[in-house]
Amino acid sequence: MKKVLLTTATTLFLSAMAFSQTNYNRGFRLGFGLNGGFPTDGAYDGSVGIDVRTQYDMSRKTSLTLTSGYTHLFTEPEDVGFIPAKLGVKYFFGNQFYAMGEAGAAFGVNGNLDNSLILAPVFGFANKYLDASLRYEHYSDYETDQIALRLAYGFSLKKKK
Template identity: 85%
Template sequence: MMKKVIFTAIGTLVLSSAAFSQTPYNKGFRLGLGLNGGFPTDGDYDGSLGIDARLQYDFTKKTSITLTSGYTHLFAEPEEVGFVPAKLGFKYFLGNQFYAMGEAGAAFGVNGNIDNSLIVAPVFGFANKYLDASVRYEYYSDYETDQIALRLAYGFSLKKKK
């Protein structure tokens, strides 16, 4: 009896997800312009401040890929660090307007004695037609530090209206 219930539930789930995946959706690009700031988890610097631009391509209502770049400045004594991040991400909407995203990429140091670094960042956020607000944990491999960062952005569709 239990096997029949399990197989029926799995079958229903598979069929309903197949039907949902065939729902037409207007794929397209979005652009977000954001401000972000962060606080270190290890005390190696005093904080960060940055700007970014995020290009997003929506595959479905729930899935998107992102490309993010900008400038981030880590405030520290005696040496401050500035870098240009380049991150590729995958965004998945959990329902309503909340999403989870994973990003990975590189930080290209702009100070003469600062190396480049790997960046890895899990993100949780909220987005609607124009606003994107998120919190992320960001790890920098070669800077030997990490941070909790907040991002607030204005986003809009790049698709022409008919």
């Protein structure tokens, strides 16, 4: 499992480096998001979550991301939750539409959830302040995966001149 995670992270990083351009004004962005999801099977009734994403723009088309937050899964008789920690590479097709790949871990905080590997392909739309995306999240050690929508407010951390 560690080899798969290390290979995925290395591939994502090298791909981002290949797409990066040296003449772009690089910088950080910060985003705060709300998430809602539906499980791919009947193990849970749905999910809701919040997250914080730091994004480093390597070029006009390629960014590295770090995302964490809290996700709550609804089920009977006891709801459960986890804290995701994911690294990702975001690639913009044009000015606003993008595809992203994320890999990381889910750390169970209550109920019967243990820790799990997370893999997530993402497709989305982003402008200066809004980020809306749809993702499929695979959990290696949970009884379900999910399809989730994320709506976020983001902004640049660069000082204006």
